[in-house]
Amino acid sequence: MCLHGCGIKVQVVDGVAVKIEGDPSNPDNLGKLCPKGNAGLARLYDPTRVLHPMKRTNPRKGLQEKPGWVQIGWEEAYEIVARELGKLRKDDPRKLLCAIGDFQRILLWGWPAVFGSPNFFTSLGNYCGGSYHPVNGSVDGSFAAINDYEHCNYWIQIGSGDGFSSHLHLSGSAKRMADARMRGMRVVSLDPRCSVASAKADEWIPILPGTDRAFVLGMAHVLVHELRRYDRDFLRDRTNAPYLVISNGDFLRDSEGKAQVWDLQAQAARAWDAVPRESMALEGAFSHEGVKVRTGFQVWMDILLENTPEKMEAVTTVPAETIRRIAREFVDAAQIGATIEIQGKTYPYRPAALNYYRGSQSHANGLFDNMTYKLFNMLAGNIDVPGGHLGVPLDHRGFFISPGEDGMLKPEPHQLHPAPEFKYPPDSTHLLEWFPIGFDAGQLNAETVLNPERFGLNYRPEAMLLYHSNPWWNMPETDKIEKIFHSMKFVVAIDIQETESTQWADVFLPDCTFLESTLLNCLEPPAVTGHALRQPVVKPLGETRDAYEILTELSERMGFRDDWNDFLNIVCGYTAKPKYLLDPDKRHTVDEFWDRYARSIYGDHKGLEWFKVHGHAVRYRTPEETYLPFGNLRIPFYFEFIKRTGDQMRVKLSAVGMKDWPLDNYQPLPFWKTSQVIEDGKAGYEYYGITFKESLHTFADTMVMPWLSEVSDKDAIHGGILINPVTAGKLGIQTGDRVRLTSPAGSIEGAAQVVEGIHPQVVGVSNTITRQVITNKRVQAKGTHFNRLLTGSMLYTDSATGGLESTARVRVERQGA
C-alpha cells in the first residue's frame, strides 16, 4: 500500500483487527499515522477483495469485459501459470513483460531477472525517481534527499509535499516539519497549485510547470553574479568545481590522467592533489600551453550570466524581484562560514536549503532540474551538513560511499542493480541498456512493444506478470497500453484486488495484505535507520498467500528455485556473510527467510522472534551517519562523468546505426533549455495540465478504498478540474461546467472547479480520485484519468535518465453544464 514502514500497533479482538494506531516507540513515525495506515483495516476486510485463486472464463478481454472469474484451487492456479510461463521460458524468457509495484517487498523485484527476462518496470518509478535517484546517487551516494528538519531555518520547497503531504515517511516528517515551524523555520513553497505545502508555507510562489529550474537558475545568477555570495571553501575543498575544463567539456588531465587545477601561486596547471587548497583557483579562465581552460565553477558562472532574473521571469512568470528577494533571504539564512558543534564534533552550519521532488523534476529535462537544485544547494555549501540538504540512503546499508577517480566520490547512479551495459540489439523493451545512468523508462514500452523492429528488438513479448502493478492506470498512452495487453497470449496477476489491468488477466493469484504477512522493512527513512517488523496480526483471509511464497513456488515448478535462492542471497547481502546463505537446494519458508535476514543484520540474538517481541530495531541516525558521509572525498559539481557517458553512447549507438537516438542531455552542467511540453504551446495547446495528490493515497491502490475515497469525496478539488477564476472568466467557465482537456496525446473530461489556488495558465487534475474498475459499491466513481494526457515517447523523456515528462500542454474547452 505504501513504500514506507511506519511503526503501528493493531488492536485485535476475538481474532478480528479493529484498530490501527501509530507506535510511539518507533522514532520513524513518532506514533503518528497517515490516513492510508489508518485505513489498512478497510483493505484487509474489503468484502470485494480477492481471497481465492481465480481463472478467467471470458476469452474476450478489455476494460469493459467482465473476466468471468471462477474460483480455482492453488494447485490448478500454479499448474496453469507454471505451464504457460514455463513454455515461454524455454522459448525465449525475454518474452515475459513484468510490471511490479510492491515497494515494501523490494527484495523480490529480481524475480523476472531470475526467470531470464530483463523486462521489469515498476510502471511508477519513472514518474518520480527517473532523474531524481541517479543524481542523488551521483552526488553523495544517497537514494533520496531531504532538508535537515532539526537544524534548517529557511526551507525552499519546490514541487514537493515533504513534511506536508507526501514523499519520505510522511507521518513522522509532518511532525518534524511542525516542530521546525514552531521554532521559527520559514518555508517558501514554489508550486503551480496552492498545494498543502503551499497553503501552510509562509509564502507561496505560483510558477509555470516545468520552469522551476529557471527560477533556481535565476537565483543562482543572483548569488554568483549580483551578490557574489557563495561558499567558496566548500566549493573549492569538497567538490570538483576547481578542476580545469578544456573546450570539449572534458577535464584537463596530465600524462598520468590526473585532473588538473590552477595553482595560483605557481600560475600553472597542476594535478588536483599536488596543489594546496589555499592556492587552488575556484574561478577563472587561464591559458595552459596556449589552450584556454576554465574551472568547472567558472563554466557554470558563464552559463549563469544569461540567467538574469528578468529573463527567468519571462520563462517562469515569477517576478524578477521575487527571484532576487528569495535568493537574498536564502543566502542570508545560510550563514556561510558558520559552524556548529554536535556531540563534540564541529561541522559547517548552513541552516538554509532547497528541497524538491516530483513536481519540479519529473520532466523531460529532469536531469538538468536535479543537477540545478543540487548545485544551488552547493553554492550555500549545505550538502550533508547540519541545517542543509541531506542525502537519504536507500536502506539500512547507508550511503554508497567508495573512492572514484580524481579524489572524487564514485558516482552511484544505480543503486538497485549494477549499471546496465550497452547492447544492440537491446534485450529489454524499456531499453535499459541505452540508459547507462538512468532508471527503467517503463513508459517506452508503449513505443517499443508495439514497434519492436524500430528499436532493433528481435522479439515480441507474449506474456505479462502483474505484481501489485496497474500499468493501465499508472502509465501514459492508455490506448497503447491497452493494445499491449491485447497482444499478450497470457497474463497473470498477483494482487489484493481487481484493477483495470487485471481485466486482462487469465489467472489471478491473491496476495496477503500487510496485516497478514511477514516482512522486515527499511526503505528511504529520512532521519532514522533500522527495520520494523510487519507481522501477521490475523490469519490470512480466505486462501490468500504471501507473494514470496507464490514466487518461490512458481520458481520451483519452473525449475529455477536454486537460482531464485541464489539471487536472494545476493540482494540480501549474504555474499558478505556466507553463514547466512540460503541453500539453493532447499525451500525456505517466509519466516525462515526473514529470520535469517534479521540475524544477518542484527546478529543471531535478534532474529524474527526478537522482532516479534520488540516490533522494531529503529533508531535515529547518528551525526556521523548523517553529516558529511563522503568524508574527505570530493563530490561532483561538474558532472564530467555524465558528459563522458554520453560521448561513449554516441560512439556505440552510431556504430549500430542508431545515429538519431537523442543524447542531448548528457551534459556536465545544467542550463536552461526548452522542452517539448513547452514547445507544444505553439501548436495551440495554450494551458499546462498537471496532476496532484495528497497523503490519502499512494500510487493507485488506495483510490478504491472506501474510507479514503469518502475523505476525498468531501473535498471538491478532488472531483474536478481546477481552473483559476481569471482563466475561467476568459473561457466562460463556471464551477460545475463540463470541461474537456485535450493534449497531443488524448482527451479527458471533468467538472470544472474554479479556485484561486492555481496558476492562471494551469489546470489541475486530482490524482486522488476513484478509478474505472471499482468493485466496492461504497466507492463512488468520479474524477478523470490524467495519464491519458501524457505521452511516453522519447520526445517527452529525459534522454539521459529516462525520466518521464509529467506535465501536458492542453487545450481547455467548455462542454456545457
Added chain:
Amino acid sequence: MPIANIAALGSTRKMLGFSRQTLEFAGSTVADLLRQMPTRDGGSLYDILVCEGKLRSDFAIVVDGLSLKADQLDLQLHGGEEIVTLAIIRSLAGG
C-alpha cells in the same frame, strides 16, 4: 597448502557443480585458487571468470565480505577465507 571456504552462486554454481565446498589449493592468490577450481566443461573457473588477467565485469568474487575489483585477482589468501563467486544480475530496475 591454504584452505578456502567456497560458496558458488548462480551460474558459477552450475559451472562448478557444487554450492558449498572447502578447497585446498596450491599458491597464495585468488587467481591461484581460481585456476585450481575445475569446471564441468573441463577447464577452470579462471578461464571463465578472467579475461586478459582481469575479472570479467559480469562476474563478482567476494572475499571475506570484500568484493574484488577487476584487478585484484592477485589478492593474497592466507587460508580460512570465505569466498563467494557469482554472476552479476543486471536486469533489476525500479524507482
